Amino acid sequence: MRRTILLTRDPISELWGMPDVAPSTAMGAIVNFHGVVRATEAGEPIVAIEYEAHEPMAVHQFGLLMNRVEQNWPQVESVSVVHRLGRVEAGEVSVWVVVVAPHRAEAFAACQFLIDEMKQTVPIWKRILR
Amino acid sequence: MRRTILLTRDPISELWGMPDVAPSTAMGAIVNFHGVVRATEAGEPIVAIEYEAHEPMAVHQFGLLMNRVEQNWPQVESVSVVHRLGRVEAGEVSVWVVVVAPHRAEAFAACQFLIDEMKQTVPIWKRILR
Amino acid sequence: MRVRVLFWSYFRDLAGGDEIMEVLSPGATIAQLLEQLHRRIPRLAALQKSTLIAVGMDYQDKDYVLKDGDEVSLFPPVQGG
């Protein structure tokens, strides 16, 4: 399984859309998830979110999650994750996940798994800026 | 709920990535699904798929599915679907769905619902070209 | 009354054309239309169980009562995506 793990302080909005996942001809499904900073949190307006990470551990933990994706859905060809760090304005993309697989069932399942588990194990924290 | 329904004979590979879904600032999740023509079908190599549709009925049936999305997940802000017709080469995108919602759970659910149901009710057929 | 029957996908090949005009008694149902049609095109009868039926742009059951000028579409299971 091909992997991309990128923590970046640069806006990824220019990258919205397909990353260079270069699906092989056996692949039939590509799922992209973009998480966006909402302009409200718990009903209160916010300006931005400041993301902090334990960077080497975050990359390592994303790698462990990708091992689990590979075990659970061996047909998945590639998984890419891009996570913003630092200040992310409301309306900007904070996280972007792409999964390429032969069929949609495993592409959706693997993508949702990665996001759900990320929120349990990958050491990234946010601070709301109002 | 904003809707886009497009049946097109032009390649949509140039459009890969974000369509002009223009999420409002209350939206936190964007799910994109791209279905791609695989180079094999049932183990046999294929060159392309020729898609045929009952076009007005297909647009109408996509509209009915979008009504159901709106009923099931009223917070979904927009649903877009682009489906190729005519000859689609192996490796090209045949269908593209985008769902924008406040949170990822409904975005994933609505996107998967639309694709699953489309394959039951929208009058599009394929012919394998070897 | 007259209804127009449209064939889609490989039903077109089985029927030998895109469409056909059928003449029916007033109040005829889709079931009666199919019966009449299948006598003419037995190859479609064999696929009855997997045939989808629409009138205009909406799916209908076999007990649907046809009206003069209705446009009935007959086709195999759909395969979009």
Place this chain on the structure above:
Amino acid sequence: MRVRVLFWSYFRDLAGGDEIMEVLSPGATIAQLLEQLHRRIPRLAALQKSTLIAVGMDYQDKDYVLKDGDEVSLFPPVQGG
């Protein structure tokens, strides 16, 4: 032996800094490290139940036996995405 303790997110504010060096007896566990640390920083003790603990880049339990030079990270629940 000495272990380096790193604080992340708002634990940094509670601890008053990014990191601290703790001196422990050989064979000490994370539980013993925390006990010693909490005497010094009681505000962290109150958050014990929701504290996540890693040594290096992997999560560890409180019965993990520390080695000289270990780098222990303490942080609140993660919130990526």
